[in-house]
Amino acid sequence: MSAKGITPGPLKPKRIKKPKTSRPIWTPVCFYDKLCPFSSEYRKGSKEQESGTSMKTLIVDDEPISRKILSDLMADFGEVVSTGDGQTAIQLFRDAMASPHPFDLLTLDISMPGMDGRQVLRLIRSLQKAQMAQAQVKTRPLKIIMTSARMNKSVVQECIDLGCDDYMTKPVSPARLQKKLKSLGLRLPGRVKHGETQIHPKVVGKIIEKFNKGSIRLPVLPEIVTQIQDVLNMENPSIDDMVKVVEKDPVISGKLVKIANSPLYRGREAVTDLRAAIVRLGLEATHAAVSAVSSKLLFHSDNASLKKILKEHWTHSFAVACCGKLIAEKISLPNSDTVFLMGITYDLGNVLLLKSIADLSQTASFDDPKLLKAIHEIHTTFGASLLKRWKFPSTFVRLAQIHHWNEYPPGTQTEILVIHLADFLARRIGYGFPGFDINTTDEGTDPALEQGIDQILDLLDIEADTLTRMEEEAKAVIDASGNAF
Numbered sequence: 029m030s031a032k033g034i035t036p037g038p039l040k041p042k043r044i045k046k047p048k049t050s051r052p053i054w055t056p057v058c059f060y061d062k063l064c065p066f067s068s069e070y071r072k073g074s075k076e077q078e079s080g081t082s083m084k085t086l087i088v089d090d091e092p093i094s095r096k097i098l099s100d101l102m103a104d105f106g107e108v109v110s111t112g113d114g115q116t117a118i119q120l121f122r123d124a125m126a127s128p129h130p131f132d133l134l135t136l137d138i139s140m141p142g143m144d145g146r147q148v149l150r151l152i153r154s155l156q157k158a159q160m161a162q163a164q165v166k167t168r169p170l171k172i173i174m175t176s177a178r179m180n181k182s183v184v185q186e187c188i189d190l191g192c193d194d195y196m197t198k199p200v201s202p203a204r205l206q207k208k209l210k211s212l213g214l215r216l217p218g219r220v221k222h223g224e225t226q227i228h229p230k231v232v233g234k235i236i237e238k239f240n241k242g243s244i245r246l247p248v249l250p251e252i253v254t255q256i257q258d259v260l261n262m263e264n265p266s267i268d269d270m271v272k273v274v275e276k277d278p279v280i281s282g283k284l285v286k287i288a289n290s291p292l293y294r295g296r297e298a299v300t301d302l303r304a305a306i307v308r309l310g311l312e313a314t315h316a317a318v319s320a321v322s323s324k325l326l327f328h329s330d331n332a333s334l335k336k337i338l339k340e341h342w343t344h345s346f347a348v349a350c351c352g353k354l355i356a357e358k359i360s361l362p363n364s365d366t367v368f369l370m371g372i373t374y375d376l377g378n379v380l381l382l383k384s385i386a387d388l389s390q391t392a393s394f395d396d397p398k399l400l401k402a403i404h405e406i407h408t409t410f411g412a413s414l415l416k417r418w419k420f421p422s423t424f425v426r427l428a429q430i431h432h433w434n435e436y437p438p439g440t441q442t443e444i445l446v447i448h449l450a451d452f453l454a455r456r457i458g459y460g461f462p463g464f465d466i467n468t469t470d471e472g473t474d475p476a477l478e479q480g481i482d483q484i485l486d487l488l489d490i491e492a493d494t495l496t497r498m499e500e501e502a503k504a505v506i507d508a509s510g511n512a513f
């Protein structure tokens with residue numbers, strides 16, 4: 029049944045205003061509006077840059093976080109223009125070439141949908157040649173650095189043959205970038221003051237460096253979860269196959285019985301043994317529940333100041349997971365247990381970063397707004413890498429990567445929209461994340477998150493008052509089920 033068919037309840041519906049934006053619907057918007065590089069219009073600079081005395085850089089990368097990291101780093105040296113696609117890059121390059129202030133530097137991501145970095149490189153070098161031949165003048169030198177998450181020798185050679193000057197693997201650290209620019213003979217102007225200066229405190233820079241080298245310690249997926257995944261991948265998995273795996277872990281077995289009896293999976297009679305619990309839950313929900321219980325271990329630290337943050341973080345993630353499951357059931361999505369697990373895992377990037385920072389620096393202050401901002405900037409990429417390594421389905425990885433967008437492109441998976449709505453609902457009923465999340469107000473709400481809600485309600489065919497009526501049920505389920513995990 030459509031959620032629209034439900035009779036309005038006594039609670040007053042909260043209507044959320046449509047965002048006032050001229051952006052096309054598929055443009056993702058970051059929380060730091062004034063720093064947001066998600067569109068090709070993104071520019072940073074000062075009067076000094078406008079006068080043409082500092083470096084002018086074009087960043088081309090389809091991956092928003094990488095684009096933002098590079099844009100912020102290069103903004104220290106002058107004007108930055110960035111875009112996520114090759115066609116726009118060519119147009120921006122042409123326009124600048126015809127102006128008094130062409131680009132000095134271009135960073136070009138190799139793998140992009142549509143026109144890839146190599147095609148853009150070939151075209152830009154040929155445009156330069158044509159201009160030189162036509163005007164019989166030497167064009168202003170343009171340095172081109174290719175970027176990629178993975179470089180192999182043959183690709184590097186191909187790019188060099190096509191005319192690039194250098195290459196860098198991502199994510200890029202400030203120290204490595206500066207070294208690279210110097211080695212290319214680029215004169216680095218004095219650092220430009222543009223209000224928001226260093227958004228990557230030293231310690232986060234170090235983590236990017238380590239991540240880049242592959243030396244960061246990513247937690248491993250608990251063995252029991254891997255074994256459960258193996259069961260699910262069997263041709264005809266049975267309850268007995270699942271029981272055999274889970275019963276090896278008495279703690280998780282006990283928790284599973286509690287979970288099966290919690291309001292989240294309520295049944296008429298209490299179950300008292302593991303087999304009955306798995307029968308009630310089903311194989312998918314058993315996987316989700318065991319993964320959630322195992323993931324909870326990640327939200328623990330011996331570091332006193334981190335302990336509190338991680339605890340709040342777990343509470344928030346668990347609330348999002350429960351709200352996600354309830355919303356999925358409300359709109360009759362067949363995989364509400366998968367949605368539950370997505371709620372538990374979508375923000376693990378934050379957890380991973382916080383723990384890495386605590387490992388690296390005993391004195392790191394988790395109250396430092398600069399540090400929090402820097403963590404926020406890159407946690408989506410970290411989270412996506414973790415889930416990819418754990419071989420989670422692509423929707424989980426995608427959600428981790430884009431969960432801070434407040435507008436979604438047509439065709440975005442329904443589960444991703446449900447989690448966004450679940451995040452909003454969880455905050456509205458008091459499970460926000462005010463102690464850590466820099467976007468969250470003292471009331472636990474998140475104005476940026478709310479901007480996208482009308483679009484999501486429309487896409488999911490849910491009335492705002494239906495969501496309002498879910499508040500009480502969601503709160504009761506979260507409160508009564510939390511102890512089971």
Ligand SMILES: [Fe+2]
Nearest residue numbers: 375407431432
């Ligand atoms: Fe997040």
